[in-house]
Amino acid sequence: MNATTVNAATAVEPAALRAWVEGRMVFLELSDGRIVGFPASRFQRLKGASDEMLQKVAVELDGYALRWEELDEDITVPGVVAGHFQLPPETTA
Numbered sequence: 001m002n003a004t005t006v007n008a009a010t011a012v013e014p015a016a017l018r019a020w021v022e023g024r025m026v027f028l029e030l031s032d033g034r035i036v037g038f039p040a041s042r043f044q045r046l047k048g049a050s051d052e053m054l055q056k057v058a059v060e061l062d063g064y065a066l067r068w069e070e071l072d073e074d075i076t077v078p079g080v081v082a083g084h085f086q087l088p089p090e091t092t093a
Contacts, residue, residue, distance in 0.1 A: 013078045015063025021055050028077065031063060042085035045073040 014030040021027070026046070027037040040046035040054055049071055058067045066075045 013064075014081060016059045016066065016077045017063060019057045019059050019066055021057060024051075024054070026054075026057065026066070028066075028080065030077075030081070036081060038080055038085065039090070041090050042087050043073065043075060044086050045071045047087065 014032040014034065016028045017031055018029045019026065021040070024040045025037045026040055027035060029035050040049065046054060046068070049068070053068065053070050056068060056070060058069070059065075060067045060074075064077050066077065066080075067073070
């Protein structure tokens with residue numbers, strides 16, 4: 001059996017290199033090569049934002065935070081990667 005161990009002291013969470021919005025989805029290109037996305041509807045302030053306001057996302061804190069200045073919203077990149085959202089997924093009936 002093969003096992004991989006990671007020293008928690010040296011583990012580094014991926015940071016965002018860039019962020020962009022397509023439709024109502026927010027995407028992040030991460031420093032480890034992954035691209036992750038989440039629906040804006042998973043965060044209260046983003047859910048109610050206009051498409052124009054949603055487009056104004058900035059990567060801050062060396063890639064560890066997303067910022068929407070007009071919405072006064074900050075979201076951590078590690079939180080998004082871990083799947084920590086304010087709101088449950090929307091269901092279609």
